Structures are given as structure tokens and as C-alpha cells.
Amino acid sequence: MGKTLFDKVWDSHVVIDDESKNAGDANGPSLIYVDRHLVHEVTSPQAFASLKQTGRQVRHPELTIATTDHNVSTENRTLPIVDSVSKMQLETLARNCREFGITIYDINSPEQGIVHVIGPELGFTLPGTTIVCGDSHTSTHGAFGALAFGIGTSEVEHVLATQCIWMYKPKSFLINIEGNPRKNHAITSKDIILKIIRKIGTDGGTGTVIEYRGDMISRLSMEQRMTICNMSIEGGARAGLIAPDETTFNYLKGRRYAPKESELERLVEFWRANLKSDANAKFDRVETINVTDLAPQVTWGTNPSMVADITDSIPSPEEFAQGDENKMKLAVRALEYMNLEPGTPLTDLHVDRVFIGSCTNSRLEDLIEASLVVKGRKVSAEVRAMVVPGSQKVKSDAEKLGLDTVFKDSGFEWRESGCSMCLGMNPDILLPGERCASTSNRNFEGRQGAGGRTHLVSPIMAAACAIEGHFVDVRDWL
Amino acid sequence: MIPLDMTNVDTDQIIPKQFLKLIEKSGYGGFLFYDRRFDHDGKPKNDFILNDPKFEQRQILLTRDNFGCGSSREHAVWALFDYGIRVVIASSFADIFYNNCFKRGLLPIYLSQNDIEFLFSVVNNSDMSAEISLQKQIISIAGKKINFNIDSTRKKMLLEGIDEIGYTLGFEEQILNYEKSSKTADYNKYLV
Numbered sequence: 029m030g031k032t033l034f035d036k037v038w039d040s041h042v043v044i045d046d047e048s049k050n051a052g053d054a055n056g057p058s059l060i061y062v063d064r065h066l067v068h069e070v071t072s073p074q075a076f077a078s079l080k081q082t083g084r085q086v087r088h089p090e091l092t093i094a095t096t097d098h099n100v101s102t103e104n105r106t107l108p109i110v111d112s113v114s115k116m117q118l119e120t121l122a123r124n125c126r127e128f129g130i131t132i133y134d135i136n137s138p139e140q141g142i143v144h145v146i147g148p149e150l151g152f153t154l155p156g157t158t159i160v161c162g163d164s165h166t167s168t169h170g171a172f173g174a175l176a177f178g179i180g181t182s183e184v185e186h187v188l189a190t191q192c193i194w195m196y197k198p199k200s201f202l203i204n205i206e207g208n209p210r211k212n213h214a215i216t217s218k219d220i221i222l223k224i225i226r227k228i229g230t231d232g233g234t235g236t237v238i239e240y241r242g243d244m245i246s247r248l249s250m251e252q253r254m255t256i257c258n259m260s261i262e263g264g265a266r267a268g269l270i271a272p273d274e275t276t277f278n279y280l281k282g283r284r285y286a287p288k289e290s291e292l293e294r295l296v297e298f299w300r301a302n303l304k305s306d307a308n309a310k311f312d313r314v315e316t317i318n319v320t321d322l323a324p325q326v327t328w329g330t331n332p333s334m335v336a337d338i339t340d341s342i343p344s345p346e347e348f349a350q351g352d353e354n355k356m357k358l359a360v361r362a363l364e365y366m367n368l369e370p371g372t373p374l375t376d377l378h379v380d381r382v383f384i385g386s387c388t389n390s391r392l393e394d395l396i397e398a399s400l401v402v403k404g405r406k407v408s409a410e411v412r413a414m415v416v417p418g419s420q421k422v423k424s425d426a427e428k429l430g431l432d433t434v435f436k437d438s439g440f441e442w443r444e445s446g447c448s449m450c451l452g453m454n455p456d457i458l459l460p461g462e463r464c465a466s467t468s469n470r471n472f473e474g475r476q477g478a479g480g481r482t483h484l485v486s487p488i489m490a491a492a493c494a495i496e497g498h499f500v501d502v503r504d505w506l
Numbered sequence: 507m508i509p510l511d512m513t514n515v516d517t518d519q520i521i522p523k524q525f526l527k528l529i530e531k532s533g534y535g536g537f538l539f540y541d542r543r544f545d546h547d548g549k550p551k552n553d554f555i556l557n558d559p560k561f562e563q564r565q566i567l568l569t570r571d572n573f574g575c576g577s578s579r580e581h582a583v584w585a586l587f588d589y590g591i592r593v594v595i596a597s598s599f600a601d602i603f604y605n606n607c608f609k610r611g612l613l614p615i616y617l618s619q620n621d622i623e624f625l626f627s628v629v630n631n632s633d634m635s636a637e638i639s640l641q642k643q644i645i646s647i648a649g650k651k652i653n654f655n656i657d658s659t660r661k662k663m664l665l666e667g668i669d670e671i672g673y674t675l676g677f678e679e680q681i682l683n684y685e686k687s688s689k690t691a692d693y694n695k696y697l698v
Contacts, residue, residue, distance in 0.1 A: 043684045044677060056659050059677065063690045071579065073529035084671065090697045099527065113527040120529050152697075157690055164578040164602060178602055180580035181531075182609035182670075190674045192681060196657075198601075230514055231572040234601060264575065266601050287693040295693065331514050331575075354513045354570055451577075453523045460546055470576060472518045474541045 030306025032200045033271050034237045037175040037303075041158050043192055057194040062187050063157035064174075066143045067094040067130065069121040070453070071162030075185035076124035087191045089129040093152060096121060096134050097142045098453045102416050102443035105135060114454065128188070141419020141445045144168040144387040148254065149421055151283025155272040155299045160187055165387045165469065166267075167260040171253035172279075173272035173303045175237070178261065198237045198266045199312035202305075203228075205242030207320035214503040215322050216397070217252040218389060218467070218486035220244070221259040222325035224317055226335035233265030236313065239305060240270050244319060250279040251391040258388045259469050262332040271304040324502055326374050327471045327484040329362035334471070336374060338489070338501045344370035365473055366481050367461070374499050377483070381464040382413035382494040383476070384487050385443075386450035389467035390418030394487040395426050399434045401491035401505060407439030408497030414441040414456070416448040440494065452477045465493040507566040507595075507636050507647075509629045510555055515569060516576035517603060521585040534581055535588030565592045566636060568625050572596075573614075574603025583610045593638055595645070597622045608660050611667070613640060615654045624650070640664060 031039070044059035072094070079086070086092065099114040101107075109115040118135065125132040133139045139146060144165050147153040153169045159176035160166060162184040169176035179193065187193055203224060209215035225232075238260050245253065253270050260268030277296045280286040287295055323337035329348075336343065345359035347370075363370065368377075384390070384398055395417065407413045415435050417423035423445055426432060432442045449456040450468035458464050458480025467490050471482040485493065492502045525537040542554045550557045567586070573596040574582060583606045586594065593613045607614040615638075617625070628634055628648045636647035640661065645652040662668065674681075 040689070043680050056657060059674065059680070061681075061684050061688065063694075070526050074531045074580075077529065078531075082671070091694065111527075117527055117529060154690075154693065162578060162580075164576065178578040180578055180583070180602060180606035180609060182580060182606070186671050186674065189671045190681065191685075192674060194670070194674070230575055231598060231600070234572070234598065261576075264572065264600060285696050287696055291693065298689075331516070357511075358513055451518075451523050453526065470516075470518070472516045472576060474522055475518050478522070478541050478546065 029310060030308035032305040032309040032311060033173060033239055033269055033303060034175065034200050035309070037156055037158065037173070038197060040156070041175070046197065055196055057196050059192050060158060060195045062160050062191055062193055063091065064147070064152055064154070064159040065092040065187050066147055066159070066161035066166070067092055067121070067184065068098055068143050068161070068163065069096045069117045070098045071181050072124065072184055073117060073120045074181050075188060076128065078185050079128070079188060084189045086128040086130065086188045091191060092130050092188065093150070094121060094125050094130050094132040095140055095143050095146055097140070098447045098451065100135050100444075100446040101454055102446050102448050102456060105444055111455070138420050138424070141421065142387045142390065142447055144254070144258065145391060145418030145422065148172065148250070149283070149419060151280055151286030154280070154286065155276060156303050160193060164261045165258050167265070168254050168258040168387055170257040170260065170268040171250060171270050172276055173269060173299070175267055175269070177267040198235055201233055201236035201238045201265065201313045202311040202315070203238055203240050204314070204316040205240060205244045206316055206318045208244055209319050209322045211503045211506070214324065214488065214506045215319070216486040216488065217248055217255040219322055219325045220319055221256045222327065222332065222335045222484065223319065223322055225259065225263045225332050226325070227317060228263050228315065230262065230331050230333045231264040233260060233263040236265050237267045237269060238263070238265045239311075240268060245270060246273060249393060250275060251393045254391070255388055259332065262469055272299055324486065324489050326489065326499060327482070328366065328368060328374070329359065330365055330471055330473050332469065332471060332484060334359070334362060338374055338499060340374060342368045342370050342372045342374065375501065376498065378463070378498045379411060379465045379483070379493055380462040381458060382411055382490050383416070383449045383464055383466040383468065384414070384490050385416030385418065385448050386468035387418065387447070388469045389487050390416060390422065392422050392425050394467065395422065395431050396429070398487040398491040399431045401488050401502065402438040402440065402495060403434050405438055405495045407494045410497045411494050413439065413494040414443055414449070416443045416456070417445045419445045438495070449476050451475060458482075465490045465499065507568050507625070507629045508555060508561045508564045509626055510567055510569040511626065513570040514572045514575055517574055517579050517582040518576055520574070520582040521579065526579060526581055531584055532588055534585035535590070538585040538589040560633070563590065565590055566638070567591050567594045568622075568629060569594065569596045570622065571598050573599050575600035578602045580606045580609065583607050583612050587612050595622070595625065608663055611664060613638070613664060615645070615656070617652065617654060621652050
């Protein structure tokens with residue numbers, strides 16, 4: 029029988045195969061080798077502390093890179109950090125990296141940025157590798173055909189010490205994307221992944237690795253593919269994968285950590301031949317989604333499966349629940365928290381804040397697209413809008429194109445890079461009751477600040493919303 | 507047993523981000539479900555189950571589908587453990603949370619929808635306590651015994667409190683052999 033892309037990457041990283049397979053136990057763990065490890069300040073201090081306590085070393089410091097992203101201020105970096113607890117976490121990471129010989133892109137580095145933005149940017153993310161990070165959005169790197177997944181702090185410590193991880197092999201899940209959206213410049217990969225999560229639910233992918241496939245996927249740029257794989261975790265999946273192709277290989281050229289010249293050519297040949305699912309590969313589950321008539325997607329509730337078309341109204345709990353009592357309770361609570369009435373057209377929803385940023389949508393293309401929407405227009409007087417580039421490199425590249433001027437002229441704040449208001453660990457938070465159009469990945473209660481109300485959208489939808497002060501169908505603008 | 511009648515409880519609810527700035531593994535119990543338990547002025551909200559005096563000091567949390575979804579923060583497990591929870595029973599768990607539980611000695615038990623409904627009906631109508639044997643994989647409550655599944659490796663890990671890193675380092679030879687034969691070793695030279 030043929031193998032899936034996931035099987036191939038998995039098989040080539042097995043150090044010790046699941047011993048229980050032969051012993052009649054349903055599924056036991058295998059020891060998997062980790063090629064690449066990314067570290068940030070929030071989920072690593074306890075791992076390093078425990079290494080020190082037990083007197084253990086980092087097995088391969090060169091296979092790990094670190095950055096500070098969750099906690100960092102996105103305002104003027106020459107100012108001192110006001111929050112002493114955040115400061116302590118940033119300093120702790122810097123000290124740990126120094127002591128264990130790990131490269132760190134800290135707050136003063138021109139390459140600092142969100143861990144899932146700088147990994148690909150530096151060419152650290154490569155096809156066919158295994159990549160882990162103490163962060164659930166590690167699934168982002170699957171866009172390169174890497175098996176990439178989030179882990180907990182204890183596992184971070186395990187990977188630092190052993191360069192391996194015990195893992196129960198997930199099941200395989202193929203999602204076929206059919207069709208091409210009409211007005212395709214107004215329909216983004218964010219809309220596609222929101223539509224997918226709307227269909228499969230927040231736990232539809234639990235216990236699986238999703239492979240995304242289809243003509244539409246092949247036509248996407250690397251940055252757009254990353255947006256899709258990034259939100260695989262929002263559908264419950266352990267990881268998302270897209271088979272690498274010429275788009276992927278071209279992206280790697282000239283990046284710092286990527287193989288160079290003849291070596292890259294040799295590897296590309298190997299990747300081209302091997303990193304795809306066999307035609308007769310069997311997936312544990314298959315779903316097909318047609319995107320021909322896809323409209324811009326907007327979340328209305330408090331989890332990323334609570335999604336509607338921009339042309340829709342807020343659904344009633346009954347419409348959402350379809351007879352499921354638990355979903356009914358969830359929807360009632362969500363509508364109360366979001367302060368929404370069923371039947372209200374989405375385009376009637378006014379927002380207080382707009383956030384363009386996060387590991388989902390803060391890359392150069394996201395900012396270029398959003399800038400085309402805001403150019404020559406003014407942010408609504410009712411709205412406070414900000415752009416937070418994913419990395420210092422994205423920021424400087426955008427500034428070379430003059431995007432900072434476009435955004436600032438229209439009334440956006442132009443910030444330094446970091447996770448920022450995606451999770452509000454730094455001062456960028458929503459106030460209680462504020463409503464926000466956000467390009468991030470989670471609309472959970474309190475995610476962007478206690479009492480804050482988040483609606484997830486694409487960068488161009490967020491940009492148009494900032495101008496009008498309420499949600500609009502961006503297809504009418506482009 | 508504390509009946510937390512909710513689906514899709516994400517780790518942002520279990521431990522909100524403002525408490526992720528500590529650099530220790532303990533001290534999170536007071537922050538468990540913080541935004542659910544306390545209002546903006548820090549006063550307890552009476553309508554949240556953990557604030558019901560009846561459920562103080564309970565060690566088992568009963569809940570529903572997809573518990574622990576979202577962020578990978580192991581702090582969610584630390585907070586539950588520090589608060590005093592030792593077992594979480596749900597109809598399903600998110601993958602990363604489920605893995606994290608075993609690292610701190612928290613037992614996650616998944617049961618069928620029917621068993622979950624039965625437990626909710628027992629707990630909602632009486633103040634009965636449950637006894638859980640990990641060894642026998644049995645929950646005993648209201649004269650009924652419910653079997654649960656757990657794979658043998660994880661069970662052993664909880665029962666014996668194995669040092670996982672020490673265990674893995676015992677496979678040094680296999681890891682070295684893998685490193686010698688791995689293709690990726692070719693391009694790791696660009697990392698320095």
C-alpha cells in the first residue's frame with residue numbers, strides 16, 4: 029500500500045518504533061527524532077530550570093533557535109520595559125540561551141519576530157524535517173512539508189536534552205480543496221481555513237495530521253499556505269501539511285540556514301521525488317471542500333468554528349446547534365459574551381479596534397494586501413487600528429515598500445514586531461466590552477483581553493473594517 | 507467530583523495569559539479559571555461552579571468534549587494540579603493537553619457520551635463521591651463501576667512516576683545510530 033506524505037516524514041524520523049504494535053496494545057509511542065526546535069520566552073523557563081536542576085545538557089544546541097515574541101512591547105524599543113515580570117521572562121531566556129549555547133534573536137536583533145514567522149524567514153524551516161516548539165501554532169511550518177507540531181514545556185525539556193520526542197502516531201486526514209473562488213483576489217487563504225474549521229469543528233482534526241491538497245492550494249504562495257497550516261490546530265489537528273513544490277523550493281533560495289547551491293539542488297531533487305503522498309496512499313479520513321462560491325468569512329462566536337459568511341446574519345443558537353444540546357449551550361453563552369442578537373447582519377457590526385498581525389497573518393503579503401485596501405482612505409474616527417508586523421524583517425521590508433506611510437497616513441498605528449494583541453501578554457489588549465476585527469487565530473473568551481470580543485477575519489477584511497468602522501464585504505472594494 | 511458542564515474548554519480559560527509570566531512550575535492554583543471565577547474587580551462570581559462552597563477540596567473535574575483545546579501551555583495542567591485536581595473526566599480531550607497531563611501526574615480519563623451523562627446525572631442530583639483506581643482502570647460511583655481506557659505506557663508512567671528524560675537517554679546508542687544515518691544531518695551544517 030502507498031504511503032502518505034505524513035507517513036514518509038514520520039518513518040524517516042523513527043529512532044525507536046512503537047514496541048507495542050507487536051504486543052497487541054492498540055497504539056504505543058515511538059521515539060521520533062527532532063530536526064528543528066524553536067524556543068520562546070513563555071514556555072521555556074521551566075524546561076531550562078529543570079535541565080539545570082538535573083545537571084543535564086542540551087544535546088544539540090545548534091538545532092534550536094530562540095526568540096522573544098509573546099511578551100515583548102510593540103512600542104518604541106529604546107524605552108525600558110515597564111512590566112517587571114515580562115522583563116524577568118525575557119532576561120531569563122537570554123541567560124538560558126547564553127548558558128546552553130543556543131542562538132537567540134532577542135528584542136534588539138534585526139531578525140527578532142514571531143517564532144513561526146522567523147523560522148521560515150531564516151530558512152530554518154525545511155521540507156521533510158520534524159519541527160517542534162512549545163507553541164500550538166507550530167503547525168504553521170507544515171506549509172513546507174515539514175512535520176511540525178506544538179508541545180508542552182516538559183516536552184521542550186525532553187527535546188532539549190535528547191533531541192527526540194515520544195509520540196503516538198496520529199491518524200492521517202486528507203482535506204481536498206476543490207474549485208477556485210470567484211473574485212479570487214478578495215478571497216484569501218484565511219477564508220479557506222475558517223471555512224474548513226467551520227465544517228470540521230474545533231475537534232474535527234483531533235488525533236490527526238491534516239494534509240491539504242488541491243489546485244487552489246498549489247497556486248498559493250508560501251505565506252498563504254502558512255496561514256492555512258497555522259490554523260490546523262484550531263480544527264484540533266496535531267499538524268497540517270502541504271506537499272512541497274516549486275513554490276516551496278524557490279522560497280528557500282538564499283535564506284540563511286537553508287542549504288546552498290548544488291547542495292540545495294540535490295536536496296530539491298530528493299524532496300521533489302519523495303515528499304508527496306503516493307497515488308494509492310490510504311488516508312484514515314478524507315473531506316472535500318468546494319471554495320468556488322466562498323465568501324469572506326467572519327467569526328461571530330467564541331471558538332473558531334463559529335463562522336459565518338460576511339453576507340450572513342448572526343445565527344440563532346438553534347441554527348448553530350442543529351439539535352445538539354451541548355452546542356446549543358455553547359452558542360447561547362457565546363452570543364451573550366459577544367453581546368450579539370441573532371438575525372443581525374454581520375455588516376451591521378461596529379468595531380472599536382482592528383488588529384492586523386499574529387503568526388497567522390502578519391507577513392509581507394498580508395501587509396501589502398491590506399495596504400491596497402487602506403491606501404488613500406482614512407480609518408473611521410470610531411476605530412483604533414494597528415498593524416503589528418510579524419518580524420523585524422517583515423517590518424523593514426514593508427517600510428522599503430512605503431507601507432508604513434500608507435498605514436500611518438490612513439490612521440493605523442505602525443508597531444514593532446511580536447505576538448501582540450493575538451493573545452495580549454504585552455500591553456496590547458482589548459478593554460472589557462471592546463469589539464475587535466482581528467487577523468489572529470483565536471476568538472476565545474478573554475483571549476485578547478478579559479471581556480474583549482474578537483472576530484477573526486482576513487487582513488483585507490480587517491483593513492476594510494477599519495475604514496468603515498463596521499464589517500463590509502471586501503469583494504465590493506476589489 | 508466537580509461538574510463543569512461545558513464543551514470546548516480552552517486553555518486560555520483554564521489559565522489566562524496574564525499568569526503565564528512566571529518562570530516556575532508551581533503557584534498557579536489561585537489563577538485557575540481566573541476570568542471565570544473573578545470579575546474585573548477581582549470579586550468572586552457566584553455563578554461559576556468552582557466558587558460553590560459545596561465543591562471545595564474536590565479532586566475530580568467532570569466535563570465534556572474537547573477539554574483543553576487551544577494553546578499548548580502546560581500551565582493549564584499545572585494550574586489544575588496546584589488547585590488540587592488529580593483527575594479530569596471528559597468525553598474527549600485536545601491532543602497537546604492530554605499529553606501534558608501525564609507530565610504532572612494529572613490523570614485524564616475519556617469516557618463515552620453515555621457514561622459522561624450518567625456521571626453528570628449522579629453528581630447533579632446527589633453529593634456522592636467517586637473512587638478511581640488507575641491500577642484497575644475503574645471509576646466506582648453510585649454502586650456502578652465504569653471501566654476506562656489508558657494505554658499501558660502512560661499508565662506505567664503515572665503509577666511509577668518515571669523520569670522520562672532519563673529513560674530516553676538510556677537509548678543513547680539508538681539515537682546516535684539515527685544521527686549517523688539521518689539525511690537531515692547533511693544540511694544541519696548550515697545552522698552554525
